[in-house]
Amino acid sequence: MDKAKAQQEIGRLRTEIERHNRLYYVEAKPEISDFEFDKLLERLIALEQEFPELVTPDSPSQRVGGGITKEFPTVIHREPMLSLSNTYSITEVTDFCNRVEKLVEAEGGGTPEYVAELKFDGVAISLLYRDGLLVRGSTRGDGRQGDEITANLKTISTIPLRLDSPGGSLFDSVVSGEIEVRGEVYMRKADFDRLNEERPEEERFANPRNATAGTLKLQDSAEVARRRMHFVAYFLKGIADESTPHIQRLQRLESMGFATGKHYKLCKSVAQVAAFIDEWADKRHTLPYETDGVVLKLNDVTLWDRLGATAKSPRWAIAYKYPAQQAKTVLQGVTFQVGRLGTITPVAELKPVKLAGSTVSRSTLHNFDEIERLGVRVGDYVMIEKSGEVIPKVVSVVLDERPEAADAIEVPEECPECHTKLERPEGEVSWYCPNEEACPAQRRGRILHFASRNALDIQNLGESLVAQLVERGLASDAGDLYKLTLEQLAGLDRMAAKSARNVLDALEKSKTRPYARLLFALGIRHVGAATARELAHACPSIDHLREMGEEELAAVPDIGPVIAASIRDFFAKPWAQAMLEKLAKAGLPMQAGAAKALINNNFEGQSVIFTGGLERHVRQQAEEMVRERGGRIVSSVSKKTTLVVAGSEAGSKLEKAIKLGVKVISEDEFERML
Numbered sequence: 224m225d226k227a228k229a230q231q232e233i234g235r236l237r238t239e240i241e242r243h244n245r246l247y248y249v250e251a252k253p254e255i256s257d258f259e260f261d262k263l264l265e266r267l268i269a270l271e272q273e274f275p276e277l278v279t280p281d282s283p284s285q286r287v288g289g290g291i292t293k294e295f296p297t298v299i300h301r302e303p304m305l306s307l308s309n310t311y312s313i314t315e316v317t318d319f320c321n322r323v324e325k326l327v328e329a330e331g332g333g334t335p336e337y338v339a340e341l342k343f344d345g346v347a348i349s350l351l352y353r354d355g356l357l358v359r360g361s362t363r364g365d366g367r368q369g370d371e372i373t374a375n376l377k378t379i380s381t382i383p384l385r386l387d388s389p390g391g392s393l394f395d396s397v398v399s400g401e402i403e404v405r406g407e408v409y410m411r412k413a414d415f416d417r418l419n420e421e422r423p424e425e426e427r428f429a430n431p432r433n434a435t436a437g438t439l440k441l442q443d444s445a446e447v448a449r450r451r452m453h454f455v456a457y458f459l460k461g462i463a464d465e466s467t468p469h470i471q472r473l474q475r476l477e478s479m480g481f482a483t484g485k486h487y488k489l490c491k492s493v494a495q496v497a498a499f500i501d502e503w504a505d506k507r508h509t510l511p512y513e514t515d516g517v518v519l520k521l522n523d524v525t526l527w528d529r530l531g532a533t534a535k536s537p538r539w540a541i542a543y544k545y546p547a548q549q550a551k552t553v554l555q556g557v558t559f560q561v562g563r564l565g566t567i568t569p570v571a572e573l574k575p576v577k578l579a580g581s582t583v584s585r586s587t588l589h590n591f592d593e594i595e596r597l598g599v600r601v602g603d604y605v606m607i608e609k610s611g612e613v614i615p616k617v618v619s620v621v622l623d624e625r626p627e628a629a630d631a632i633e634v635p636e637e638c639p640e641c642h643t644k645l646e647r648p649e650g651e652v653s654w655y656c657p658n659e660e661a662c663p664a665q666r667r668g669r670i671l672h673f674a675s676r677n678a679l680d681i682q683n684l685g686e687s688l689v690a691q692l693v694e695r696g697l698a699s700d701a702g703d704l705y706k707l708t709l710e711q712l713a714g715l716d717r718m719a720a721k722s723a724r725n726v727l728d729a730l731e732k733s734k735t736r737p738y739a740r741l742l743f744a745l746g747i748r749h750v751g752a753a754t755a756r757e758l759a760h761a762c763p764s765i766d767h768l769r770e771m772g773e774e775e776l777a778a779v780p781d782i783g784p785v786i787a788a789s790i791r792d793f794f795a796k797p798w799a800q801a802m803l804e805k806l807a808k809a810g811l812p813m814q815a816g817a818a819k820a821l822i823n824n825n826f827e828g829q830s831v832i833f834t835g836g837l838e839r840h841v842r843q844q845a846e847e848m849v850r851e852r853g854g855r856i857v858s859s860v861s862k863k864t865t866l867v868v869a870g871s872e873a874g875s876k877l878e879k880a881i882k883l884g885v886k887v888i889s890e891d892e893f894e895r896m897l
């Protein structure tokens with residue numbers, strides 16, 4: 224292809240790709256499958272590789288990331304990025320409105336109007352566009368100066384690299400010159416759960432906001448791209464008509480290609496504001512992302528400057544935060560859980576209490592520093608809290624109601640399971656049971672991890688079965704699982720012959736998983752699923768890995784000295800060596816490409832649902848084909864679903880999938896995956 228033709232084709236592909244991006248992410252009305260989309264992108268990247276001089280900064284190819292940033296340059300914000308004053312009380316919202324009304328009146332204006340928006344729980348950023356082109360993106364930082372993270376932000380599909388303008392021409396008055404867009408980067412709940420599932424327990428993020436903040440600071444933009452973040456815009460500055468009210472600015476942002484969340488409302492009275500707050504109190508939990516309140520802004524932007532700001536926040540806006548749902552109950556006792564790595568976790572045993580629709584009777588206290596921080600004793604009344612869909616936690620003690628007999632919580636001297644004396648390594652907050660080889664709790668934990676979904680995904684191997692296997696001495700590690708017989712399994716409690724058969728089948732199937740999954744399943748400290756994939760890539764066999772020195776390991780991408788040392792430690796342990804031997808003997812994939820091919824494993828680890836009419840397959844057969852290839856069929860769409868095959872006239876399940884951000888493919892693409 225000559226250059227002129229290539230240029231034309233590149234232009235066509237870019238427009239097409241950005242259009243589909245927008246249909247998918249902003250409008251939730253995809254017209255093509257992910258597969259077809261990837262094909263368009265691949266074609267663009269191939270052409271740009273052939274003609275590198277045609278690459279431009281706004282090309283969608285720039286979204287896949289790949290650049291490594293060593294240090295982020297500092298950006299001084301042209302105007303400080305203020306935060307909002309917060310309140311939990313509707314009365315204070317009313318006070319705010321009254322104050323604004325007085326000020327507006329003094330300025331000679333009429334009754335003010337407000338725009339009520341949802342308060343997105345993510346990370347604030349600022350984007351700078353010059354003549355419609357994204358030139359810089361930065362974090363809020365301390366409000367005055369932040370980090371320049373353009374490369375990372377470019378990977379976010381809902382951040383336009385080039386602005387659309389309603390007229391179609393790119394350089395008309397609407398987007399010429401410089402404009403600044405501010406908004407929030409966030410992670411959807413489903414993507415957050417998926418990200419956490421892939422990480423080693425000790426490195427999981429506490430909530431989507433932390434995960435977003437951590438991701439934006441990554442130096443490897445390709446990893447940022449993989450984590451699927453989103454952007455919602457709530458502020459536009461720099462357009463020609465400075466008097467354009469805020470609500471029209473939001474609409475302008477939408478026509479430029481931004482998502483605004485769409486759930487904003489023009490309110491003409493305090494009563495309407497209160498109604499909006501009320502309306503979203505529960506409804507917000509149905510959104511695929513987390514929100515923690517409502518932001519109220521004066522619609523008349525010309526008044527913003529006149530009202531001004533205090534040192535920290537503007538006088539023309541306020542944030543109402545929904546109170547976290549709380550309940551009072553009694554701490555009846557504390558038990559100690561032993562994790563697969565020996566970590567002791569104190570667990571609050573609570574008097575059962577209803578909170579946000581479910582009954583809560585246990586909650587983690589994390590570690591002994593947390594117990595000290597709370598100052599909690601057994602017998603105390605405690606407040607527990609649930610924000611969003613997060614697991615409840617103990618937030619405070621009701622000291623006024625402390626009973627006389629409340630007992631302090633002591634660190635146990637020995638492991639509740641194997642009675643070995645506990646240890647606390649220097650500089651760590653947690654206590655550990657050092658009996659890693661023989662402690663039954665650690666054995667159970669390791670086996671359950673080995674069988675978990677992202678590891679070898681051994682179905683039917685649940686907690687109660689594993690507990691019996693360990694207790695009866697039938698399995699001390701994952702290697703023993705492969706020696707189990709039908710009789711042994713059928714002889715266990717609550718095990719019919721059929722379930723025993725299923726377990727053996729599932730074990731057989733686990734031998735066909737890829738080598739990288741086995742590496743993750745071994746449960747090496749600090750080695751999560753992503754690290755295991757990198758390792759598998761760099762060291763294509765366990766024998767090879769066993770021989771590698773710490774320095775050699777630390778040279779693998781994603782692996783620093785701590786992980787390298789942990790891998791070395793693991794291979795030096797006699798029990799780990801014994802387990803590896805058993806696994807090798809059983810025929811597990813000890814090297815890349817070693818998995819026995821059944822048919823193929825193209826649906827491995829996927830939870831799949833079919834919806835709508837298929838043209839070329841009978842539903843049951845299609846489902847069977849997924850199972851044969853390692854996938855699981857589920858009956859309803861949830862955040863755990865990983866793939867939806869949508870046929871003709873797919874309805875509510877498809878809608879739900881899109882809402883939850885689950886991947887959707889067509890029947891054509893399904894065939895290609897087979």
Ligand code: IVH
Nearest residue numbers: 305306307340341342343346347407457518
């Ligand atoms: S307006 C001058 N609108 O809340 C204030 N902020 O404490 C500009 N936030 O830093 C912010 N949703 O990270 C605004 N619809 C929304 C918002 C929002 C979330 C965050 C933002 C800001 C913080 C304010």
